[in-house]
Amino acid sequence: MNSLEEIAQLVSSCTQCDLHRGRTHAVPGEGASDAEVMFIGEGPGVQEDRQGRPFVGPAGRFLEDLLASIGLTRRQVYIANMVKCRPPQNRDPLPAEIGACSAYLNRQIELIDPALIVTLGRFSLARFFPGESISRARGRVREKDGRRIYPIMHPAAALYRQEMRSSIEEDFRRIPEILAQSRQQPLVPEAAQEEDQAPPPEQLSLF
Numbered sequence: 001m002n003s004l005e006e007i008a009q010l011v012s013s014c015t016q017c018d019l020h021r022g023r024t025h026a027v028p029g030e031g032a033s034d035a036e037v038m039f040i041g042e043g044p045g046v047q048e049d050r051q052g053r054p055f056v057g058p059a060g061r062f063l064e065d066l067l068a069s070i071g072l073t074r075r076q077v078y079i080a081n082m083v084k085c086r087p088p089q090n091r092d093p094l095p096a097e098i099g100a101c102s103a104y105l106n107r108q109i110e111l112i113d114p115a116l117i118v119t120l121g122r123f124s125l126a127r128f129f130p131g132e133s134i135s136r137a138r139g140r141v142r143e144k145d146g147r148r149i150y151p152i153m154h155p156a157a158a159l160y161r162q163e164m165r166s167s168i169e170e171d172f173r174r175i176p177e178i179l180a181q182s183r184q185q186p187l188v189p190e191a192a193q194e195e196d197q198a199p200p201p202e203q204l205s206l207f
């Protein structure tokens with residue numbers, strides 16, 4: 001998978017888990033291919049499945065408002081999900097489905113190479129920090145595999161609950177400051193570190 005377009009193409013005809021059976025459209029993700037910030041949600045809902053685009057329902061509108069509050073638009077960031085096809089009745093994605101879909105997301109992260117990954121909700125939190133609770137992990141930037149991860153709540157969870165809305169708004173407000181720090185102290189992703197540490201190729205003897 002050499003480009004985001006190729007990933008989108010593969011996802012649109014993917015049958016690697018049962019979620020393909022119920023989909024109208026797969027939702028690979030969208031945004032800037034060189035985005036500084038990548039958002040990772042859970043999976044497509046009914047609107048996303050209809051349109052083939054991530055975060056286009058009510059939670060998506062809230063996400064756009066949150067982005068606007070820090071001077072960003074969705075075109076400037078990249079938005080993806082843990083699973084690319086809609087789970088029926090908006091149920092939680094199953095571990096097997098997340099596992100089957102993970103190669104696409106992993107490659108998207110490598111290609112975009114964002115300075116900051118913002119996980120939205122518990123499923124994308126678990127991709128980086130398995131077993132942690134979102135209420136404890138939210139709002140703290142941490143490093144994992146040479147990347148900066150900033151877990152926050154899923155905008156859908158905050159739509160109708162004012163106290164969660166305030167938390168997510170507060171967590172969002174910190175993103176510009178975290179990005180400014182990331183620019184001053186860029187991290188080296190683990191894959192690149194391994195390349196750096198690899199022994200130099202053996203010199204061919206001249207004799």
Ligand code: SF4
Nearest residue numbers: 014017020085100101
């Ligand atoms: S959810 Fe992912 S693995 Fe499952 S069919 Fe869709 S693209 Fe393939």
